[in-house]
Amino acid sequence: MEKRCPICETEGTITKIKMEEDIDIRGEKIHVEYNSFKCSACEEIILESTPENDPLNIAYRKYREIHNMLQPEEIRDIRRKYGITQSELARILGLGGATLSRYENGGLQDKAYDSQLKLISDPRNMLRIVRDNSELFGEKRSNLLISQLKKIAKDEYPLERCMEELFGSDERSVFTGYQVLNIDKILNCILYFCKDGLLKTKINKYLFYADFKHFKEYKLGITGVNYVHLPHGPVPNNYDIYLSTFLKNGYLEIEEIFYPDPNIVGEKYISKEKSMLYTFSDSEILVLSTVKEFFKAFTAKAISDYSHKEKAYQETADQELISYEFAEYLAF
Ligand SMILES: [Zn+2]
Structure with missing residues (x-):
């Protein structure tokens, strides 16, 4: 169909052309490509009025994509x-x-x-x-x-729901870091920590340090988990159930590591999904990354030894719940 140019009204002079330009969005140059029309008689460029060919709209979509924002x-x-x-x-x-x-x-x-x-x-x-x-x-x-x-x-969220019903109560106390148990946060902490694989011992210690460190700085824990004094250190109450449930539901997978002497097998947990960091507040994200960075070079044994020196561990008895108030004395 012949189109008439809306500017000079000549007929049959309009052709489709590819355009590209850089558009400034909030101080950022966004490169966009789109179709428009050009008239060979008057040389005017006529923008197509569909959203898919609206340069600003394209730039916004691209900007949102880059910044992980909702469309x-x-x-x-x-x-x-x-x-x-x-x-x-x-x-x-x-x-x-x-x-x-x-x-x-x-x-x-x-x-x-x-x-x-x-x-x-x-x-x-x-x-x-x-x-x-x-x-x-x-x-x-x-x-x-x-x-x-x-x-x-x-x-x-059938999984989180039923776990919260099993383990959760609305109780906030000094043993929950004054938070209500939040399975979603536990899961996303673990997904964050296990991005590149992490031994079980280390997961437990990372969680302990994240919750206690946040309590030390802000008088609030992150996950609402209770921690228990066990022989190998402070660990989240029911941690084995959390981990096995997250495994069963496909959030995590296990990679076995063989140590030839004395012939033992270690289990590294690896995240299969990205951690939804927007589950957390800014201060929580800061603490999670601080803990991950701080213990990065520690072996499982080193981090376990380190946690044994904490007052939170030394002043509690076997099987005893650990008060978040010990966070004050945390070593870092
Ligand atoms: Zn024209």
Whole structure:
């Protein structure tokens, strides 16, 4: 079909051309390629008005990809999954309704809102938020949302759910680092630590140091786990059940390492999924990486010896729960 140039109105002079340019997005040069039209009579370039060929839209999508941010359709999907309106979600986020609508239709979201949206894409977080902010919805609506969210959470996280029911209580005490047991955080700590493979002994010590180090600095643990004094050091209560369940559900795999003399086998745990770091706060991520870095060069024996010198270990008896208050005396 012959097209008429919208600028000079000559017929049959428009051809499709490939364009490329660098667009500045938040101080970053983003290279984009797209189709547009050129008129051979007036030499004008006419942009195609589809989102796939809108350079700014392409640049935004690319920018989000680079920065691991949600795309507009993902934002919309989160909202639809929960069956809430734009204005309800906007209220939760403390945003204007127009702003959220812009995000869902291609506007580039602020980094802070992006993090919040990722957080609530997990129905368990959304559930907590709705529970804590029922006044935003009114009693009837919030009760309905809560029961829907419970169902969604159960469907999406059957494993974590049933483990929390088995081991968890809502109790926060000096033995849980004043946190409620959070299986999702335990899993993501382990996925983070085992990215390149880690021996079981080291996983347990890394968890201990992460929780206690965070408590030392911020008066709060990370995972809500109880730690027990066992002969080989402080270890998370039920650690063998966590590890075997994560293994069975495909989050981890084991690589066997043979030590020829005296003929023993070590088991290295390797993550099969990426750790969802947005599960954690900034201070938690900082502590996780500090612990990983600090013990990187330690052998399993060295880290075990190191933990035996902790007051948390020396001043507790076999099988005894370890109070997070010992964190104060942590060696690093
Ligand atoms: Zn023209």
